[in-house]
Amino acid sequence: MTEIPRPALLLGLAGVLPFGWGVLTMQIDALSHFTLAFAGSRFIGPSVQLFYGAVILSFMSGVLWGFSTNLKGKFSIVGYSLSVLPALWAFFSVGDRPEQTGQNLIIGFLGLLVIDWFFWSRSFTPIWWMKLRIFLTFLVIPLLAVGVYL
Numbered sequence: 001m002t003e004i005p006r007p008a009l010l011l012g013l014a015g016v017l018p019f020g021w022g023v024l025t026m027q028i029d030a031l032s033h034f035t036l037a038f039a040g041s042r043f044i045g046p047s048v049q050l051f052y053g054a055v056i057l058s059f060m061s062g063v064l065w066g067f068s069t070n071l072k073g074k075f076s077i078v079g080y081s082l083s084v085l086p087a088l089w090a091f092f093s094v095g096d097r098p099e100q101t102g103q104n105l106i107i108g109f110l111g112l113l114v115i116d117w118f119f120w121s122r123s124f125t126p127i128w129w130m131k132l133r134i135f136l137t138f139l140v141i142p143l144l145a146v147g148v149y150l
Contacts, residue, residue, distance in 0.1 A: 004128045004135075012136045015056065019143035022049035026147065046098045046147040053105040053144065054090040060112055061087035067124045079124065086112045102148035106141055113137050 025032040025044040035044045042051060061083055068079035086108060093104035116133045119125045 002127055002131075004132045008128075008132060012132055013139075016136060016139045016143070018048050018052040019140050022046060022052075023143050023146045026150070046102060049144055049147045050094065050098060050101050050105065053102075053109075053140075054094045056140075057086040057090040057105070057108050057112065061085070064115060064119060067119050071124065075122070075124075079119070082115050082118060085115060099148050102144055106144050106148070109137055109140055109144070 022045055025035050032044050041047060064083035068083050071079040089108045089111065094101050113133060117130060120130045
């Protein structure tokens with residue numbers, strides 16, 4: 001099965017929405033004011049992107065940890081060690097200036113893609129995994145970049 005399962009694709013795309021919402025609220029004042037009034041400042045502009053980006057890096061650590069449970073021998077310690085890196089990266093690199101945090105998250109998502117490749121290249125993930133991860137990563141990074149650089 002090389003096609004991405006529809007639920008995984010749809011939920012992955014849904015996971016990109018907060019990054020897009022951040023961009024929209026930076027570009028559309030009325031949407032920003034509406035969101036501020038009904039949800040608060042954490043749900044607009046770079047704030048939603050940065051907070052959610054840290055959450056997703058941590059979530060992906062859990063996904064990779066799950067893949068590691070099937071590993072044996074030397075791959076077991078490597079897999080578990082790699083799986084905690086995205087969460088640790090988020091913990092230690094988020095919270096500085098918003099621009100720096102955004103840049104750190106972009107680096108974190110690129111690093112996550114390298115870790116994904118490690119797991120995928122050794123058949124520790126579903127065969128469609130990299131297709132999904134590359135697609136989602138290259139949606140998220142430009143959206144984060146808007147928050148960082150515009």
